[in-house]
Amino acid sequence: MPLTGIDDRVVRVDAAAKARGEARYVCDYTFPDMLYAYMVRSSIPRGTIDSISIPKLPDGYYFISAADIPPEGKNELWMIQKDWRCFAEGDVRYVGETIGLLVGPDRNILKYLLDHVDIKYTEGIPAVSIDDGIACKGGAIVGEDNVLCQLYVEKGKPMSEVFAEADSIYEETLETGFQEHVHLETNAAIVTEEDGKYAIYASAQCPFYIRKSVAGLLGIPQEDIIIRQTTTGGAFGGKEHFPDVLCGPLLVAEHRIHKPIKLVFDREEDMLYSVKRHPSKVTYRTALDKDGNILGIEGLVYYNCGAYLSASYVVLQRGVFHANGVYDFPNTYVKGIGIATNTFPSDAFRGFGAPQTLFAIETHLDHIARKFGFDPAEYKARYFIKQGGETITNGHIVERVMLPEMMKQVVDASGYEEKIRKYPIGSGRGIGISFYNHGGAFTGNGEQAIIKAHARLVKTGGRVRIEVGSTEMGQGFQTALRKIAAVVLGIPIEDVDYDNPDTSLVCDSGPTAASRSTMIVGKIVERCAAEMKERWAEGDFSVEKEYEHPEGHPWDQSTFRGDAYLGYGWGCAAVEVEADKLTNEIHVTGIWSSHDIGHAIDELIVHGQVNGGIAQSIGYASMEKMENRNGYFRQSSMSDYVVPTSMEFPKQEWFLVENPYEWGPFGAKGMGELVFNGADAAYIDAVERALGITVHRIPMPPEDIEEALGNGQ
Amino acid sequence: MVSRIEFSVNGRKTVFSGNPLTRLIDVLREDLSLTGVKEGCGEGECGACSVIKDGRLVTSCIIPVGAVNGSEILTIEGIRDTDKGRCLVDAFAEGGAVQCGFCIPGMVMAAYALLSSNPNPSEEDIRRGISGNICRCTGYDLIVESIKLAVRKGGDLWA
Secondary structure, three states, X not given: OOOOOOOOOOOOOOHHHHHOOOOOOHHHXXXXXXXXXXXXXXXXXXXXXXXXXXXXXXXXXXXXXXXXXXXXXXXXXXXXXXXEOOOOOXXXXXXXXXXXXXXXXXXXHHHHHHHOOEEEEEEOOOOOOHHHHHOOOOOOOOOOOOEEEEEEEEEOOOHHHHHHHOOEEEEEEEEEOEOOOOOOOOOEEXXXXXXXXXXXXXXXXXXXXXXXXXXXXXXXXXXXEEEEEOOOOOOOOOOOOOHHHHHHHHHHHHHHHOOOXXXXXXXXXXXXXXXXXXXXXXXXXXXXXXXXXXXXXXXXXXXXXXOOOOOHHHHHHHHHHOOOOOEOOOOEEEEEEEEEOOOOOEOXXXXXXXXXXXXXXXXXXXXXXXXXXXXXXXXXXXXXXXXXXXXXXXXXXXXXXXXXXHHHHHHHHHOHHHHHHHOOOOOOEEEEXXXXXXXXXXXXXXXXXXXXXXXXXXXXXXXXXXXOOOOOOOOOHHHHHHHXXXXXXXXXXXXXXXXXXXXXXXXXXXXXXXXXXXXXHHHHHHHHHHHHHHOHHHOOEEEEEEOOOOOOOOEEOOOOEEOOOOOEEEEEEEEEEEEOOOOOOEEEEEEEEEEEOEOOOOHHHHHHHHHHHHHHHHHHHOOOOEOEEOOEEOOOOOOOOOOOOOOOOOOOEEEEEOOOXXXXXXXXXXXXXXXXXXXXXXXXXXXXXXXXXXXXXXXXXXXHHHHHHHOOO | OOEEEEEEEOOEEEEEEEOOOOEHHHHHHHHOOOOOOXXXXXOOOOOOOEXXXXXXXXXXXXXXXXXXXXXXXXXXXXHOOOHHHHHHHHHHHHOOOOOXXXXXHHHHHHHHHHHHHOOOOOHHHHHHHOOOOOXXXXXXXXXXXXXXXXXXXXXXXXX
């Protein structure tokens, strides 16, 4: 049936094949004469490599290392910079750094060989925590001070003046830990050769990123490598840049061996040797008058970046730009510093730097409100930024801000007012609330200046094919995109095709990241479809269009001043808990949320994203503890790094407010990350109220709650 | 050590000759090309590799093939074209249970096992029935709702 409107209900196009077990993930592919690869990794966090001894390799087995990079190539992966080496050479900077690949036909033999690789090191002293990095423990890893990246933003008067006028200053430091993505499908890729070109099949968010990153290893044009995204079993940012780290060594191996080679991480490898969310340490100093009104906030934001930059500078920028939450404080100064350490490089994870500072500012404001005897929700609502309000980067909020309406929905549905009276502080029960946002798409003018996305529609008879590089990773993009095209064209969604991207066939529509795909690429597809509809009678033809930047969003990337984002998604969440005073286990007894995502392209898909984002966020605040001791992650499996099960949380109640976004397809804004950004703070607020404690870090599993209670915090 | 192990998979007799410690998941995926069985963790924690052994839901990544001699094994491939299997797949699709999809074949097997023994489960029963299956995308609500939908749509199918 032809679709008549964007609110028509459709069945997700990829659901049945996935539920029937027919969708093919990388692990399901085999090729004739296919070989397998295992990574040889650094077993120490820091040191120099004295010798590498490889057992005698049977015929048909290979050891691939930096020595196999041809003279015209360079041993570097090109992410934002080219600092991450494909293979460690001379020294190692973190546990799990790739040293080489063992390749061959029999996996049992490969495992035996792997166990008998002997690498001798001279060990250095690793810097593991942010404090270690700041102190340059063991000597600087990067430059003279371990500062990988830094920036600051300033709004209003100098903070020295603000502090001079203050009656009191509230200072505290809030910390967040590592978080592991735990996409159910581990990282995996296969390299082969097809028609004189290299072809890589990868579980990945950004096929064009991989091509760009690895071509330099062989010194060949990017076009000589074809990346084919395979059905991707979850990513959450963990497959944004990290697939480069698998595909680079595989490409070098292919250059030497010329046979299909498959590399699939097992869960332990994926846990121990993959990127994580940046741990953070945020110190706020807030200037207050005698009544508890905020005069200004100074923030110092540290992110633990690990040993290489990867995407950390951009993550840090987003962290800094979200460091004042959803509020319009008269004066702010926030400095962000990315610190190098000897941990596995931190990288993209849903929220991309925003969740850390949003947790910090929300919790900080809770503490100030409670100190002055205000209800946190009422206190925060005084400072809600409004349309036209000045942002932390001296830009302005362009859209209508519906936080008061969203707060009312959540307060009414959750019975917040009644429950804050019914559950005294420390009573064992509590309800918490938080407010958050997420800037949509690339920072500032990045969409225009850096990405320049293209999309193409191809009409063949009555069918239309979408050709973009943006990927489905579970978030529902392929259904959203087909739906947009089908509605504009007035044809059934079944008549719109979309294949997992193949970089030799589709346009580069930019990375699938930054909650930009529906908002930015969907809009280009909408414009292509509108033209195609007008010319429908012309027979078979294609329409390709480039991104058009909406006017009125000034931005200076060198000073970080102006409109940091094209528009924001907004959220409010409430979480209710009951504490078991004997075991300190926290039971979540209610979850409510309201989000402004412009207009939903598909409400059922949005429903699933809201539920999943919130569960992941509460997991981040509660049970998902990933510790690093002396450079080694301690949690290596799904039984010791525990993510929420179906028994953890009750059914969520959720709302959307209608606030169509002028430049998005059918009024849609980004939403995939927004829904992760705030339930953690609401959960901690609830826990603090239930137990009468003050929390300064997440996650807070029961053993840490016990400690907080013992400390009388 | 080579053993001969006879069992049935999706109603078809199968003979395995080899190391009896070989994981059942490897035999299913690699020898029998039943790739709907997914490996998520390799330690029986996540449920992506769930299959039904003699009527009971098990994780095939921690079962050695030597332990299934004489057993009847049912995988997603064996149920997807049955009335019950179609009912579940349709309900999962219509109810929004599927996102990245990697956990979903195992989740369908868990729902199949649950409804086959309890045709009218409560919300609590459903949550317990899929508690051995980890999903990182959905937060479970729409999977639970989809299983309720399968109960409603399936009617006598589950009785």
